[in-house]
Amino acid sequence: MSAGAEVAGSSSTNKRTAAGARVSWALMTLAACLLGGEIAARLDDALFHGVPFFANPTDDDLTTLDWFGRRGRAHGQFGKWQLNSLGFRGAEITVARTPGCARIVVMGASETFGYRESPGHEFPNLLAQRLAGRGCVEVVNAAVVGMTLGSMQPYWTHWVARLHPDVVFIYPSPLFYLEYPAPQQAAAASFPPASSSVPDAPLDHPFESRFINRLRAVAGAAVPQWLTMCRVKRQVRAKLAALPARAEIDSPPAEGLAAFRRDLDGLVETIRDSGARVVLLTHAERASWPIERRDLLDLWASKVFWPHAALPVLVEFDRAANVIIGETARREAVQLIDAAAALNGRFDYFGDLVHFNDRGAEIMADLIAAQARIPGP
């Protein structure tokens, strides 16, 4: 081998070594970045949300399945959501009422629990702030994500009723009844009615990078609307393919509405029997009627949960359920607050089809504070 070839070979080896060193440093820098991000995400959660540094929380941490159905997990924590020792979102309370204070309970599903709002901006919490000037009034957010009116009955009886509220606001989520029978019917009768202090089962999740999860959420929000629409439509198609064939629901199903009416009547009756006053709220949606182009993404995203429903039915069903809420209020002589009239079709009040953003939650709190008859302490 000539000297020139030897030099060329050595130079090529040096270049490869240098390139290898650069790649390894780039990888180490990336690893350092990921490590820094993971530590910061965990410290951030620990300092501002009280989530232990070494925990691996998921949204399962917010609920527990009790013998009467699903309820909030005591001290549950995930992301911006924190529950108190009774499994309710909001400040710590005691079961026994504070003497001289009125107590209000707000029941509902994720719209009431708070989903799209900033921490502390869920409407029950804002309502508490609005009512602060009217003396001592305690507002308890007893909502549980995914809760139907049917599952609210045992939840009320075995968990919430012991708070002895003066007033109970019910903000139902009608769409749970769209593809009746609703899956969340609790089979309370099959369990023995025992003490309500059932210890929460311990959680054990595998390690998940909180930094990567945060970045994933940001990336998801940055995806253009048309791409999200394609993804959502694909999800709907996949879900339909996995389900037994069924005709498309092209009008609000009578059985679903009947079940909604039956469960609402039952819940109102149960709560009233325990001595609390009931206030019903109609359900608000971002979509307009007739639906507009801007509503399509929201409706398709909802169709993932109700894949057999035609898009207009997602709006029609909600409005038909609101009529039932109004009728129940009149029949049972309970107060009705028409949230739908104030918020329906307001694109700027919602984060998606049904969940409020900060502005919507404020409007909702203002509306209730202005109309509700709150007993004096």
Added chain:
Amino acid sequence: MLFNSFIFIFAFLPVTYGVFWWLRSARHRYMWLALSGYVFYGYWDARFCLLMAFSTLVSYCAGLAFLRYQEPRLRRLALIIPVCVDLSLLGFFKYAGFALRSGQWLADSLGINAHLPVFDVILPVGISFYTFHTITYIVDSYRGVIRPTRNLFEFSAYVSLFSQLVAGPIVRFRQIERDLEDLGNADRGRWLLQGISFFVIGLIEKVLIADSLANFVDPALRSYATLSTAGVWLTMLAYSFQLYFDFCGYSDMAVGLGLMFGLRIPQNFNSPYKAQNPSDFWRRWHISLSSCLRDYLYIPLGGNRHGELATYRNLLLTMLIGGLWHGANWTFVVWGGYHGLLLTAYRMVPRLWDSLPYAAAQLLMFVLVVIGWVFFRAPDFTTAGHLLLAMFAPKPGTLPANSGVLIGFLLVAAYLAMVGRNAFELNAQRTWTRGYQTAIAVAFGACLAVMAGGRNSPFLYFQF
């Protein structure tokens, strides 16, 4: 668009940077910088790009007039007309509503039956800053301090330079004229690492410190009436550090971004909470604004050349106007006046003040600055009065939520602001080693994690 947003860091900056260095000629780079500045600004509200373009054109034409005319009368016209146009824009968008509200209040107080119209227009982001850019250019051209440019794109790149567009620093044309002229021959690698270092340090200051403190300050001040004396002090201390790290962070990021594009933007903060006296404070805090106020207002008013009384008057007037520049509210005027009084007091008894031990003088100055921030932060005098009363008359009440964590943050912030080195000192003394690179990578990851947690907020100085 915010520097501490994902769209800026992962979309706008890489594209702007890549295309800028791909282009070869200065002319093309001016055009690209100007265009990217308008995209950056238009991301907030595209309508106001027209306003900035109009202000740019007016000032550019004034520069051409100075090149063409030597007759004093014509030069004075070329000075007065564009400055008046710029000030009118600023006055209309920022101060018209304030003037009408104040007029109505005065009329009501005097029992005059006047119904002045309510004037509520959107305040274009950064108008106070780019108006100052254009005015300083016109005045410096008139004075012959700089030679106005004939290149519209160069001037446009200067005014709409995205790194300093919406919250300063108020970079004068003369300060980056040489770098702008040399933009075609700039060396990409020369300042890159230093630029990244400044940018990440700024991001740490903003995201990890200022935004974390904001988490305590904003809720506490929303229910300020319930705070105890200790609670108000804790809140105001937190706000003092929040404001400093917010604005200093923005300025450091601006410096870093400038360096990435071959432009050396001057230092805007030199550890102001290490100041020993009011004069020292204003040499360290928002240096670009205080030097502008000195050169374009205080000295033309007579500065300290006409005796002590005139000097005090000039100081007060300069600081009152400086306060009003910050916002169209009387609380800002009072804040400016308060600092004017401090400067006057220091000028009256400099020896007494300077005879204090180093630590005592620093602490005294810091406490005085914190008291001033009450007027700066409070939306009205009722709130300011309540906070001040609570600070000095013992009052029972609550502490800000999670105050144990807040105290931890305050200790870190106090160390960094009052003892530690600032970004310029760090970059002057440190070479880019692999250890430093790793530290920067860890810090960058930490900032991304906190930003992704949804706590990134606009910079406080955007409102001005």
